[in-house]
Amino acid sequence: MRALFIVSASLLCGCATLFPQAAPIEREVAKALVTDEQESQLGLQVHQELQKENVKFHANPKVQAYIDGIARKLVGGPDRDRPGVKWQLFVIDEGKTANAFATPGGRIYVYSGLLLAARNEAEVAGVLGHEMGHVVARHTARQLVTAKGLEVVSGMALGQAPNEIVALTAALAGKGTMLAYGREMEREADTLGVKYSAAAGYNPDALATFFEMLQSKGDVPELLAFLSTHPPSAERVRNIRATIAQTGAKGSDLGADRLAAIQAELK
Numbered sequence: 001m002r003a004l005f006i007v008s009a010s011l012l013c014g015c016a017t018l019f020p021q022a023a024p025i026e027r028e029v030a031k032a033l034v035t036d037e038q039e040s041q042l043g044l045q046v047h048q049e050l051q052k053e054n055v056k057f058h059a060n061p062k063v064q065a066y067i068d069g070i071a072r073k074l075v076g077g078p079d080r081d082r083p084g085v086k087w088q089l090f091v092i093d094e095g096k097t098a099n100a101f102a103t104p105g106g107r108i109y110v111y112s113g114l115l116l117a118a119r120n121e122a123e124v125a126g127v128l129g130h131e132m133g134h135v136v137a138r139h140t141a142r143q144l145v146t147a148k149g150l151e152v153v154s155g156m157a158l159g160q161a162p163n164e165i166v167a168l169t170a171a172l173a174g175k176g177t178m179l180a181y182g183r184e185m186e187r188e189a190d191t192l193g194v195k196y197s198a199a200a201g202y203n204p205d206a207l208a209t210f211f212e213m214l215q216s217k218g219d220v221p222e223l224l225a226f227l228s229t230h231p232p233s234a235e236r237v238r239n240i241r242a243t244i245a246q247t248g249a250k251g252s253d254l255g256a257d258r259l260a261a262i263q264a265e266l267k
């Protein structure tokens with residue numbers, strides 16, 4: 001299993017050595033513990049709970065088409081790294097919250113406040129690539145098993161632990177994340193975000209500029225949710241730039257005009 005994975009990873013991605021997979025063995029273990037099917041079931045249940053909690057999804061089809069368009073540009077990389085994920089993007093209508101999160105199985109949620117806070121489309125793409133990275137690296141599943149134990153997680157996937165799903169969803173609604181990812185997972189997701197956004201033609205440095213903007217405006221209330229789950233430390237910005245330098249990840253598209261058009265729709 002392990003050998004097969006390494007071979008297929010290097011066949012599919014010529015950049016395997018440029019973008020070292022931080023924890024392929026852990027990922028394989030996570031896959032064995034929580035299957036793709038279970039992840040999909042978990043993600044579906046969390047989504048249904050969000051609907052029950054009356055989380056407001058943005059109804060403007062232009063906004064949905066916009067975010068779907070960015071995701072379509074990005075998915076080439078994630079699909080190679082973890083085939084079979086059914087990516088689904090949702091915009092939560094909450095202009096006062098700048099946040100984004102991913103749930104197991106490939107659902108990515110972006111608050112409209114994040115679209116308003118970003119300065120260009122490449123920054124949004126960097127964040128989406130980062131969230132896709134969490135799914136590709138199976139971080140949500142790994143953290144869930146660590147926090148709840150395998151038996152509870154299996155029960156959750158089968159719909160046998162509705163209270164656990166409610167608790168998870170409440171954490172999502174409050175903090176914008178189900179479980180805090182460790183520093184190492186955030187770093188891995190940043191590396192994958194750089195890789196995916198550059199491969200889609202975006203300027204990968206935008207993930208760093210987004211964090212720098214957050215750092216400089218850290219006391220703005222709508223930014224606090226993202227800051228609490230994604231501390232934009234100087235170290236993180238340095239790591240992102242070091243990854244770009246080491247890998248030669250390149251892209252020039254910023255798409256400031258395209259984001260500005262959507263921000264006008266959101267206001």
Ligand SMILES: [Zn+2]
Binds near residue numbers: 186230
């Ligand atoms: Zn993250």
